[in-house]
Amino acid sequence: MSFEFSRRSFLKTSGLLSAGIVASSLLPDKFLLWAEEQGMIKARYTTTFCEICFWKCGAIAKVVDGRVMKLEGNPVHPGARGKLCARGNGGTGLLYDPNRLKTPLISTGARGEGKYRKATWDEALGVVADKLTAIKQKYGPEAVAIFTHGTPTDHFLPLLSAYGSPNVGMPSFAQCRGPRDVGLELTFGEGIGSPERLDMVNSKVVVLFGSHLGENMHNSQVQDFAEAVGRGAKFIVIDPRFSTAAGKAHTWLPIKPATDMALMLAWINILLSEGLYDKEYVAAYANGLEELTAAVKEYTPEWASKETDIPVYQIVETARLLGKNAPAVCIHPGRHTTWYGDDVQRTRCMGILMALLGSWGREGGTFMATKASFPKGAAKPFPEPLKAPLNLGSFPFAGAEGVTQAIRTATISATPYPIKGWFVSGTNLLKAIPNQKETLEAIKNLDLLVAVDVMPFDTVMMADVILPECSYLERYDALAVGKGKSLTVSLRQPVIEPLYESKPGWWIAKELAKRLGLGEYYPWNSYEDKIKGQCASWGVDYEELKKVGTITIPNTATPFITPTNPPEFKTASGKIELYSKELKEKGFDPVPRYTKHQQPAAGEFRLIYGRSAVHTFSRTTNNPELHELYPENEVWLNTRKARDMGFQNGDYVTLKNQDGAVSNRIKVKVTERIREDCVYMVHGFGTTSKELKNAFRKGADDQGLITRYAVDPICGGTGMRVNFVRLEKEKNNA
Numbered sequence: 001m002s003f004e005f006s007r008r009s010f011l012k013t014s015g016l017l018s019a020g021i022v023a024s025s026l027l028p029d030k031f032l033l034w035a036e037e038q039g040m041i042k043a044r045y046t047t048t049f050c051e052i053c054f055w056k057c058g059a060i061a062k063v064v065d066g067r068v069m070k071l072e073g074n075p076v077h078p079g080a081r082g083k084l085c086a087r088g089n090g091g092t093g094l095l096y097d098p099n100r101l102k103t104p105l106i107s108t109g110a111r112g113e114g115k116y117r118k119a120t121w122d123e124a125l126g127v128v129a130d131k132l133t134a135i136k137q138k139y140g141p142e143a144v145a146i147f148t149h150g151t152p153t154d155h156f157l158p159l160l161s162a163y164g165s166p167n168v169g170m171p172s173f174a175q176c177r178g179p180r181d182v183g184l185e186l187t188f189g190e191g192i193g194s195p196e197r198l199d200m201v202n203s204k205v206v207v208l209f210g211s212h213l214g215e216n217m218h219n220s221q222v223q224d225f226a227e228a229v230g231r232g233a234k235f236i237v238i239d240p241r242f243s244t245a246a247g248k249a250h251t252w253l254p255i256k257p258a259t260d261m262a263l264m265l266a267w268i269n270i271l272l273s274e275g276l277y278d279k280e281y282v283a284a285y286a287n288g289l290e291e292l293t294a295a296v297k298e299y300t301p302e303w304a305s306k307e308t309d310i311p312v313y314q315i316v317e318t319a320r321l322l323g324k325n326a327p328a329v330c331i332h333p334g335r336h337t338t339w340y341g342d343d344v345q346r347t348r349c350m351g352i353l354m355a356l357l358g359s360w361g362r363e364g365g366t367f368m369a370t371k372a373s374f375p376k377g378a379a380k381p382f383p384e385p386l387k388a389p390l391n392l393g394s395f396p397f398a399g400a401e402g403v404t405q406a407i408r409t410a411t412i413s414a415t416p417y418p419i420k421g422w423f424v425s426g427t428n429l430l431k432a433i434p435n436q437k438e439t440l441e442a443i444k445n446l447d448l449l450v451a452v453d454v455m456p457f458d459t460v461m462m463a464d465v466i467l468p469e470c471s472y473l474e475r476y477d478a479l480a481v482g483k484g485k486s487l488t489v490s491l492r493q494p495v496i497e498p499l500y501e502s503k504p505g506w507w508i509a510k511e512l513a514k515r516l517g518l519g520e521y522y523p524w525n526s527y528e529d530k531i532k533g534q535c536a537s538w539g540v541d542y543e544e545l546k547k548v549g550t551i552t553i554p555n556t557a558t559p560f561i562t563p564t565n566p567p568e569f570k571t572a573s574g575k576i577e578l579y580s581k582e583l584k585e586k587g588f589d590p591v592p593r594y595t596k597h598q599q600p601a602a603g604e605f606r607l608i609y610g611r612s613a614v615h616t617f618s619r620t621t622n623n624p625e626l627h628e629l630y631p632e633n634e635v636w637l638n639t640r641k642a643r644d645m646g647f648q649n650g651d652y653v654t655l656k657n658q659d660g661a662v663s664n665r666i667k668v669k670v671t672e673r674i675r676e677d678c679v680y681m682v683h684g685f686g687t688t689s690k691e692l693k694n695a696f697r698k699g700a701d702d703q704g705l706i707t708r709y710a711v712d713p714i715c716g717g718t719g720m721r722v723n724f725v726r727l728e729k730e731k732n733n734a
Helices: 007-018 029-037 093-095 120-138 153-163 171-188 219-230 258-274 279-285 289-295 302-307 312-327 344-356 403-412 436-444 505-515 527-538 541-549 581-585 624-629 637-645
Strands: 044-049 059-066 067-075 105-107 116-117 143-147 206-207 234-238 252-255 329-332 421-425 448-453 465-468 479-483 487-490 550-552 605-610 634-638 653-656 665-671 676-684 724-731
Touching: 029 059, 029 067, 044 541, 067 093, 093 624, 105 120, 120 143, 120 421, 120 448, 120 465, 120 505, 143 153, 143 403, 153 421, 153 505, 171 344, 171 403, 206 312, 219 653, 252 312, 258 289, 258 302, 258 312, 258 344, 279 344, 302 312, 302 403, 312 344, 329 344, 403 436, 541 550, 634 637, 637 665
Parallel strands: 143 421, 206 234, 206 329, 234 252, 421 448, 448 465, 605 676, 634 665
Antiparallel strands: 044 059, 059 067, 105 116, 105 465, 479 487, 487 550, 605 724, 634 676, 653 665, 653 724
16 A cells, blocks of 8 residues: 655644544654654654564554554563564564454364454354363363464463473474583583573683574573674684684584584593593582593594594694683584484584583673572462373473374374374474474374464464464563572563454463363453562562562572582582583483484485574564565575576575475575585475465474474484585576
8 A cells, every 4th residue: 555645635634643532553663763763753662572473572662653664672671672683573564464363263174274254252252162071071171282483382381280280292302402501500510591601701712613693682681692703702613614603703614514513522531531631620610520431431532533534633623722711612402403313312413512621600600690589379289180291202301391192103004092182382393393294193183182382383274263363462461580690580562452353362261261161270350460469479569560570689699600509400419510410321322422314326416405584483483574584495406506506596496305305496595505415495485374374384384394203312312404405496587
């Protein structure tokens, strides 16, 4: 829609505007901003925190005449520090995306057909409640599983727990950071937190193993990265691709994929054999040095060079750089760490390096989380599950967030008991869990699939009932408690009223609970009432929190080890476990051991994937503002390989994996910035949902090519960098 204003129409419109008659949706944003600048309208500013990604940065929304015109970072929030990344600035794109889910929908066709009719909230909630009741009566409450991610979890996980099901699956564990967290917990007795507790700004050396800072756009870490570069920190970037971070590196090591452990084990060997480790720190806080020293003797620089394709001198040189700058060495443990199926042990190597360098809990390495906490309020206890959960599989160190594919397997096999209902909120399973065919097969076996979301993503469009949640800018959610250096609390509050017929997640959960006879688990009248009660019990001024968005509790920071602030390692021995007896008792290697992984055959490339600075998974590819910045992904191909295969930059190709799965068309990016044995693409594209008008079939879906995955036997993480592809030129490129 275009707008042209004559003097007469302008005066007419401005008069109506001042009278409050013209709806803001009829006026162009530029005009509203102009009117605000002229004093015709007064802007309103409201604090909240972002949900475009999981960093939850504090934000301030500028609202003019009921329309959100701008989002800015909240300067008092530790994750934002007054800035939002491109994704966060795209929050208005989500809010005003014309393809948003606007009303409850009930399927009228077969699953996946995309045939729906509009329904009232009363009817849609009634259908869901009736089907949940029928499943419970026939199969038991454990026959319903929830898959969830992000803040909706705070509302819907209690609902399923009250219903009686123990089966919860969050892709954030088995498909993302689970192996990392388990590996560090086995070493130090705790994980690294989220955001990760890294003192990068005070580091002398920073090590990045495939962590694409500047592309994955973790706001505060990117700010720390830039600050560290400015202060002269030396970056060692280990990555088969010359990433944005590699462009700022002191040393880029273009490692052969799947050999990262070989490099780390060689580094450990060098630190020990040359006496470059922190002897006092290790003697005071660690167990198993003797066993570790014996176990890594075979991992020489010469051996590692053959495995990794990194010259011997660089392996030795970088190891010595770490040792000579310890403890101010920050080894970033990454976030998405489900790579090859031995990822817990790969993270254990990182943890052992941190311990040998004395960097855990030390300035320039990692800092310790605040020991302060808010008191837990009394809540009605959930019923004890009648049957054992299926979400832990057979993995001894699976986390409470659950192993998603274990639930999927049980849904297909009905063993040891059937799963007949899935409740999905805030996650796109078809773009998150490897082997989409298995996910689709599981969905066919369900009596009920209900989806709660803001957008009609691929998995949402498989649902029997779709419940439209309003965006994070239109709702209250649970208070965000931060346990970084200090204890913080942040408030999400609506900056405008919900658009269309969408509803906040807390309301949907509460209404479903009432229909299921579980209303006592949601005793408050509104979510704001609940938040006010929490603030009162915590001694937090609610009105002040509404105003400033984030409150930092004073005198709660004790980030580094000192004589008066000794570390607490919640391991079996109370010390850092260089040699893990806990792993030994479960039949696993107590010290990480290198194993070879399959390499691509002639004509094949290992498929690796990553993030874009302007997109979050598949959640933002339809966002009008962010789609404009990066509308489709590309496949990175080495220049020499492209020349040999007859490909030019910009050609469209399809990718075919080792199992015959074929991608949608994708543009080739010919570059020297990647090794010859792999290709790279940004995750989250190639949606099959026709309701996403911008994103439908734009780019290729990497997840569709990940038909194989290597399961980590320790925790159940799905290693997804074990697939190989061939490139085939489209005929219209000829």
